[in-house]
Amino acid sequence: MSASDNEREKIAPQPKTWTMPVVLMTTILALQLIIAIVTYPFLPDQVPSHWNAAGQVNSYAPKLIAIGLFPLISFMLLVVLRGLVKMGPRLTRDGESSNRFFIDITLSGVMLLMLVLQLTVVAISLGVKLDLPFVICFVVSLFFIVLGNYMGKLRRNFWAGIRTPWTLTNDTTWERTHRLGGWLFVVGGLFGLIASFVPQLRFVGIIVPAIGVAVISYVYSYIVYQRVTAHDSQHSDPF
Structure with missing residues (x-):
């Protein structure tokens, strides 16, 4: 490795893989899987899958689909979409770490919303009024x-x-x-x-x-x- 290569590494170090948002996303996905596995035996065959504007349930789905859909969406966000972002073209070399952090924060927020919706579906299915x-x-x-x-x-x-x-x-x-x-x-x-x-x-x-x-x-x-x-x-x- 030449001296110039060493200088470039010092000037532009490689970003850390396990940043705070990545840890958060991985934790959310793990929680979703645990919730789906633990609660599945106790849920009715049909669970709420859609609500109207007033917050009333107007559609149901098999519990495997309704409960498994939330971890699947989170997995797609964490693995597929985040991978596509990494492979995408770059319009500027400045602010790469800031862009990556913002995208990870955005994906974390969407995954957190999926977790909240999953918990809500489980709670309502088990008779909790929310x-x-x-x-x-x-x-x-x-x-x-x-x-x-x-x-x-x-x-x-x-x-x-x-x-x-x-x-x-x-x-x-x-x-x-x-x-x-x-x-x-x-x-x-x-x-x-x-x-x-x-x-x-x-x-x-x-x-x-x-x-x-x-x-x-x-x-x-x-x-x-x-x-x-x-x-x-x-x-x-x-x-």
Whole structure:
């Protein structure tokens, strides 16, 4: 190995495989498998698989499918989707570790939601009364807040973040849009937390922040891109 190779390793060390989010995802998957195995003999043949907007069960499925589906989804997220992200193209060399951490945090949040839904299905099947709309609204709102706190550190990539035609082609547009998007996610998550305690607002507490973040971020990214390109063209014009 040459001296230059040693210098490159010192400058850009390989990321750790077992980071905090990876440990969390692996733990969640293990818990899901344990819950499925331990509770399976005690569950009825048909367990809840779908709820209406009011939180009432309106569909049932065989317990093997309903209980086994949650660990399967988590396994796909941890192994397949995370593997695809690693093999995907890179738009920039900067911020790789931040991007990987954000994606892992996002996958961890989705897996945690799968765990909560699995526990809810098991509890309701065993006769425990739970307010599912409250649980979902509360957990999703917390998820929004967590994502919002990390979004500003995300760098341009194909897999995660606010990916519009303008953020994907311009670093400045990407960074400004994600700074705003981070604040929007936090505000939307706080609104959702409050709405989760008001039954009439729970559905609104999830849908409105999600749509609001998407629309505002999309429009804002276009405005920023137009300003950045106009500024660059003015300074690059020798006349």
